[in-house]
Amino acid sequence: MSVFSEAAGGFSPARVGAMVLRYLYLLRSSWPRIADLVYWPAVQMITWGFLQTFIGQAAANGMRPGAVAVAAGNFIGAVLLWDMLFRGQLGFSVSFLEEMWSRNIANLMMSPLRPIEFVAALMTMSIVRLAIGLLPVTGLAIWFFGYNLWSLGVALAVFFINLIVTSWSIGLVVSGLVLRNGMGAETLAWTIMFLLMPLACVYYPVSVLPHWLQLVAWCLPPTYVFEGFRAALFDHVFRGDLMVTAAAINLVLFASAVAIFVALVDSARRAGSLLQMGE
Amino acid sequence: MNVHAGQRAEPADAAAREPAIVAQGLTKVYGAATAVDAISFAVARGSVAGLLGGNGAGKTTTIGMLMGLVLPTKGTVRVLGADMVRERYRALARMNFESPYVDMPHRLTVRQNLRVFGRLYGVADAEQRIETLADALALGEFLDRQTGKLSAGQKTRVALAKALINEPDVLLLDEPTASLDPDTADWVRARLESYRAGKGATILLASHNMSEVERLCDRVIMLKQGRIVDDGTPAALLERYGRETLEQVFLDVARGRGAAGAE
Numbered sequence: 128m129s130v131f132s133e134a135a136g137g138f139s140p141a142r143v144g145a146m147v148l149r150y151l152y153l154l155r156s157s158w159p160r161i162a163d164l165v166y167w168p169a170v171q172m173i174t175w176g177f178l179q180t181f182i183g184q185a186a187a188n189g190m191r192p193g194a195v196a197v198a199a200g201n202f203i204g205a206v207l208l209w210d211m212l213f214r215g216q217l218g219f220s221v222s223f224l225e226e227m228w229s230r231n232i233a234n235l236m237m238s239p240l241r242p243i244e245f246v247a248a249l250m251t252m253s254i255v256r257l258a259i260g261l262l263p264v265t266g267l268a269i270w271f272f273g274y275n276l277w278s279l280g281v282a283l284a285v286f287f288i289n290l291i292v293t294s295w296s297i298g299l300v301v302s303g304l305v306l307r308n309g310m311g312a313e314t315l316a317w318t319i320m321f322l323l324m325p326l327a328c329v330y331y332p333v334s335v336l337p338h339w340l341q342l343v344a345w346c347l348p349p350t351y352v353f354e355g356f357r358a359a360l361f362d363h364v365f366r367g368d369l370m371v372t373a374a375a376i377n378l379v380l381f382a383s384a385v386a387i388f389v390a391l392v393d394s395a396r397r398a399g400s401l402l403q404m405g406e
Numbered sequence: 407m408n409v410h411a412g413q414r415a416e417p418a419d420a421a422a423r424e425p426a427i428v429a430q431g432l433t434k435v436y437g438a439a440t441a442v443d444a445i446s447f448a449v450a451r452g453s454v455a456g457l458l459g460g461n462g463a464g465k466t467t468t469i470g471m472l473m474g475l476v477l478p479t480k481g482t483v484r485v486l487g488a489d490m491v492r493e494r495y496r497a498l499a500r501m502n503f504e505s506p507y508v509d510m511p512h513r514l515t516v517r518q519n520l521r522v523f524g525r526l527y528g529v530a531d532a533e534q535r536i537e538t539l540a541d542a543l544a545l546g547e548f549l550d551r552q553t554g555k556l557s558a559g560q561k562t563r564v565a566l567a568k569a570l571i572n573e574p575d576v577l578l579l580d581e582p583t584a585s586l587d588p589d590t591a592d593w594v595r596a597r598l599e600s601y602r603a604g605k606g607a608t609i610l611l612a613s614h615n616m617s618e619v620e621r622l623c624d625r626v627i628m629l630k631q632g633r634i635v636d637d638g639t640p641a642a643l644l645e646r647y648g649r650e651t652l653e654q655v656f657l658d659v660a661r662g663r664g665a666a667g668a669e
Contacts (some may be wrong), residue, residue, distance in 0.1 A: 169451055206549045214663060225511065226511075229509055229510065229511040229512055230507075230508055230509035231508070231510055233475060233505070233508045234510065234523070234568070235526070236475055237473045237474065237475055237498060237501070237502075237503055238498060238523065238526045239495060239499040239526060239527060239528065241495065242525050313437060368518055393477070396474070396475060396477040397476075397477045398436070398475060399434070399436060399441075399470060399475075399476045400469065401470070401475045401476070402467075402470045402475055402476060402507075403465060
């Protein structure tokens with residue numbers, strides 16, 4: 128009696144089904160993968176919905192002379208600042224993921240390298256990668272669109288410090304989650320920052336959000352940076368109050384992220400996952 | 407062939423006199439499964455001990471706890487006098503390990519990888535140490551090649567070089583010759599013997615390769631389902647089970663047949 132239920136040749140729906148089953152098993156076993164499916168459409172809808180509201184309100188209030196140029200500066204500048212936040216976190220997380228991809232993490236974890244030293248190295252690499260990626264782009268913005276981000280001067284340095292510290296905090300938590308949960312959580316490294324995008328009010332003012340969501344937005348340091356950026360652009364003022372508040376929240380955020388990272392490393396050691404890195 | 411460059415001074419405290427590795431009541435439970443079940447053993451300084459057992463016997467988990475990568479559910483583990491749960495960084499610079507299940511960055515050359523690990527371990531003259539290891543382990547021809555482009559045998563030699571970069575006093579090896587051909591495996595064993603003889607290092611080796619254990623180990627700790635089921639020199643185990651090879655002893659243990667005198 129043959130153990131085969133059907134002929135081996137030709138197109139087999141059963142084999143297609145077997146592969147679909149394989150991917151469903153994987154999907155079902157990993158909450159970050161499932162969250163990723165829901166997450167993108169939601170983020171897109173919310174971000175563009177609020178932007179539409181902002182433009183609608185501006186149009187209803189009537190555009191001032193030169194407002195189009197200022198609005199263009201808002202978008203290019205906001206994109207560049209957003210990239211500092213996003214690429215900063217990505218630079219941190221990808222450097223960490225390199226160790227996971229190359230199955231080198233156990234070598235590092237059993238070397239004399241302290242977690243805090245590892246974190247300091249990842250922070251350094253985040254700045255290096257950001258500089259390589261973003262410096263030429265700010266030049267391109269001047270060349271193509273006549274928009275000079277550097278004209279923000281000292282304010283840019285303050286914006287940068289606040290954004291990079293936020294990006295490190297998020298990078299730390301993502302790295303800890305990958306250590307604890309394995310490569311199934313890798314997708315968070317690429318997507319988690321976009322969860323902040325609508326709430327950080329990158330392209331529109333906080334006032335566009337519903338009141339309850341404004342309360343959430345004001346808990347995030349990048350919100351203060353983007354509000355501060357618009358104040359510098361539209362009103363030509365440097366809002367030190369916003370930057371100090373952002374720095375204070377960042378301090379709490381970073382300290383919490385370090386504590387969470389250390390707790391996740393300990394949890395990974397308890398679960399034995401440092402020796403079993405995989406999907 | 408010499409893969410060591412010199413002895414380091416031992417810390418002059420009581421901890422320096424205790425065995426290199428001391429595990430007491432070491433237990434690891436994952437959910438409902440007990441991977442390691444209250445094992446206790448000590449490995450004397452300068453000796454080579456083998457953890458022998460089948461798949462799932464608890465060898466890798468035990469090694470993980472000795473390195474501090476896995477936290478024990480219960481029990482204690484001390485390496486070179488340091489509690490590996492609370493103060494592992496006291497010992498880590500004087501330890502190292504090798505496992506075929508752990509890799510090094512593929513896109514870095516062998517020299518770059520060894521340089522990074524030399525710095526991580528605080529090796530005083532890392533470049534000289536790399537040259538010494540390159541000579542001893544015959545890495546010269548591929549020292550500047552990307553690690554990911556090496557054969558399995560070459561990668562094992564690189565992993566061994568990484569494991570010896572800091573001249574460890576304690577070397578933990580998890581199946582160091584798994585997936586190697588007999589010639590390369592024999593070569594690796596010879597280098598380990600040379601290192602141990604020259605440095606006086608303590609080696610703990612997890613394996614299910616009987617000839618490897620028989621050749622390298624002064625003492626064998628036999629694990630089954632997370633428990634120590636026997637412990638002794640290879641000669642003592644052969645006598646106790648009335649067998650001619652450790653493989654036969656291993657099969658007796660795996661299949662639940664006790665020592666000859668106990669049956």
